[in-house]
Amino acid sequence: MQGSRYREGKGKGFNMKANVTYWLDKTADRFPDKTAFADERKAVTFRQLKTQAMALATQMLQMGLFKKPVVIYLEKGVDVLVSFMGAAYSCNFYSPIDVDMPASRVNKILEVLQPALVITTKELQTAFESYEYEGGYLIFEETVDASADEEIVEAARCRGIDTDLLYVLFTSGSTGIPKGVTINHRSVIDYIDWVTETFDVTEEDSFGNQAPFYFDNSILDIYSTIKTGATTYIIPKNLFAQPVPLLEYLKEKKINTIFWVPSALIVVAKLKAFRNVDLSDTLHRVLFCGEVMPNKQLNVWRKFLPDVLYANLYGPTEITDACTYYIVDREFADDEPLPIGIPMINTDILILNEKDELVKDDEIGELCVRGTSLSMGYYNNPEKTREAFVQNPLNPAVPETIYRTGDLVRYNDYGELLYLSRKDFQIKHMGHRIELGEIETAVSSIPEIALCCCLYDEKRQKIVLFIEEELDKTYINGQISGLVPEYMLPGKVVSLEKMPINANGKIDRVKLKELL
Numbered sequence: 001m002q003g004s005r006y007r008e009g010k011g012k013g014f015n016m017k018a019n020v021t022y023w024l025d026k027t028a029d030r031f032p033d034k035t036a037f038a039d040e041r042k043a044v045t046f047r048q049l050k051t052q053a054m055a056l057a058t059q060m061l062q063m064g065l066f067k068k069p070v071v072i073y074l075e076k077g078v079d080v081l082v083s084f085m086g087a088a089y090s091c092n093f094y095s096p097i098d099v100d101m102p103a104s105r106v107n108k109i110l111e112v113l114q115p116a117l118v119i120t121t122k123e124l125q126t127a128f129e130s131y132e133y134e135g136g137y138l139i140f141e142e143t144v145d146a147s148a149d150e151e152i153v154e155a156a157r158c159r160g161i162d163t164d165l166l167y168v169l170f171t172s173g174s175t176g177i178p179k180g181v182t183i184n185h186r187s188v189i190d191y192i193d194w195v196t197e198t199f200d201v202t203e204e205d206s207f208g209n210q211a212p213f214y215f216d217n218s219i220l221d222i223y224s225t226i227k228t229g230a231t232t233y234i235i236p237k238n239l240f241a242q243p244v245p246l247l248e249y250l251k252e253k254k255i256n257t258i259f260w261v262p263s264a265l266i267v268v269a270k271l272k273a274f275r276n277v278d279l280s281d282t283l284h285r286v287l288f289c290g291e292v293m294p295n296k297q298l299n300v301w302r303k304f305l306p307d308v309l310y311a312n313l314y315g316p317t318e319i320t321d322a323c324t325y326y327i328v329d330r331e332f333a334d335d336e337p338l339p340i341g342i343p344m345i346n347t348d349i350l351i352l353n354e355k356d357e358l359v360k361d362d363e364i365g366e367l368c369v370r371g372t373s374l375s376m377g378y379y380n381n382p383e384k385t386r387e388a389f390v391q392n393p394l395n396p397a398v399p400e401t402i403y404r405t406g407d408l409v410r411y412n413d414y415g416e417l418l419y420l421s422r423k424d425f426q427i428k429h430m431g432h433r434i435e436l437g438e439i440e441t442a443v444s445s446i447p448e449i450a451l452c453c454c455l456y457d458e459k460r461q462k463i464v465l466f467i468e469e470e471l472d473k474t475y476i477n478g479q480i481s482g483l484v485p486e487y488m489l490p491g492k493v494v495s496l497e498k499m500p501i502n503a504n505g506k507i508d509r510v511k512l513k514e515l516l
């Protein structure tokens with residue numbers, strides 16, 4: 001039997017630590033009855049998480065799936081995490097799709113990913129059946145309590161290695177096709193080892209999760225919990241619009257660590273919710289990543305919670321969440337930039353100028369990354385992969401890939417990195433990564449529109465759409481709401497008599513910027 005053959009080989013070549021589920025095995029042994037994850041409706045202990053994930057893994061392997069893409073189509077909650085672990089135990093790789101995502105975008109993702117299976121509920125299956133997908137389903141509630149076949153799961157894991165994919169997360173693509181960032185087990189293992197060592201995460205910690213599971217910030221909460229035996233509470237989304245109840249929730253659940261996008265921290269700071277809820281005995285660490293954290297708002301947090309550890313993490317999905325960090329260790333004026341700091345362990349950061357040479361002193365350059373954190377490329381998209389994952393220009397001797405982030409940075413006098421701006425048309429709006437080209441592609445599909453251009457008004461935090469036709473925002477957003485997620489809808493539409501064109505015959509974005 002195949003299972004036993006691999007089991008025999010276990011002592012020789014099998015690397016248990018090649019798969020993130022190794023952590024869950026250990027933690028389920030150490031803290032079987034401790035809560036691993038909890039959402040509004042339910043909670044799972046580490047033992048339950050393992051048992052349920054093993055049941056899903058058994059089913060996937062019995063269906064003959066190994067190293068295949070598996071879509072997780074479930075409401076955000078504990079069941080998603082059980083499914084992630086099920087995919088990992090079976091050596092398949094998961095890709096979460098948000099249940100609120102517009103149909104056309106789901107279809108684009110399905111076309112790229114070509115999933116072998118969709119894990120969902122009976123109820124959500126009906127919705128999914130309207131998409132362009134003809135493969136199989138695994139119904140969560142019908143499978144999760146089935147008994148697991150440990151042998152078959154073990155046999156699969158014996159065949160897996162650490163460079164096998166763990167997940168694919170889709171991000172905005174400038175041509176309108178979302179890009180599937182692939183990440184393997186090794187990248188997550190290295191990253192979480194760094195996180196848990198740097199921030200001393202133990203079983204006594206509790207995370208308050210904000211990040212959607214289709215966004216890579218969630219990796220920190222999920223895998224730090226699985227590795228150490230901490231607990232993660234999945235905070236109900238609606239609380240992020242109500243700072244006082246949000247802080248009360250943190251206090252009630254005794255959450256001592258949060259890793260949120262700056263947008264979520266800014267809302268709390270603006271409304272000065274700390275005056276109503278004292279978190280000084282509760283909160284120990286406030287980590288953030290994903291966009292610029294203004295010191296103006298960070299200073300409000302620091303004033304009310306001076307003893308908390310604050311850290312600014314920086315990085316794109318393509319390098320497994322973060323590659324540089326800065327633990328806040330000095331005072332900053334409200335208008336000073338907060339550094340993104342220094343490289344994480346086992347990560348090399350190259351700042352390249354326009355000639356692809358290392359920058360000197362405080363010269364501005366593009367931040368490029370080298371190391372095990374790098375994605376293996378965009379799934380089924382060799383062209384985009386070739387553009388961003390390139391040969392290290394400083395190493396002509398052997399093939400060595402670096403990832404070009406498109407972020408412009410420079411060093412400050414402390415030798416720390418400062419984030420300045422983007423090289424391209426990618427923006428961050430309320431924590432979401434958006435390619436303005438994706439919105440333009442959607443708008444161009446409106447029959448009346450001949451030419452359009454999108455810019456981001458940083459000051460007012462608005463996506464501004466320029467068109468030549470007399471059409472209003474409600475009409476336009478109504479037309480494209482089925483094509484792009486809600487957070488990509490323009491906040492302002494400007495009708496121009498004529499679109500400005502530059503000497504190269506392209507839309508003159510500099511002129512348009514002056515109109516913001």
Ligand code: AMP
Pocket residue numbers: 171216288289290291292293312313314315316317318340405407419422428432433
């Ligand atoms: P995402 O792939 O969604 O994580 O987005 C990655 C992009 O967000 C980066 O390339 C940066 O442009 C921006 N970003 C991430 N973290 C930070 C940070 N700490 N400060 C400034 N910008 C950031």
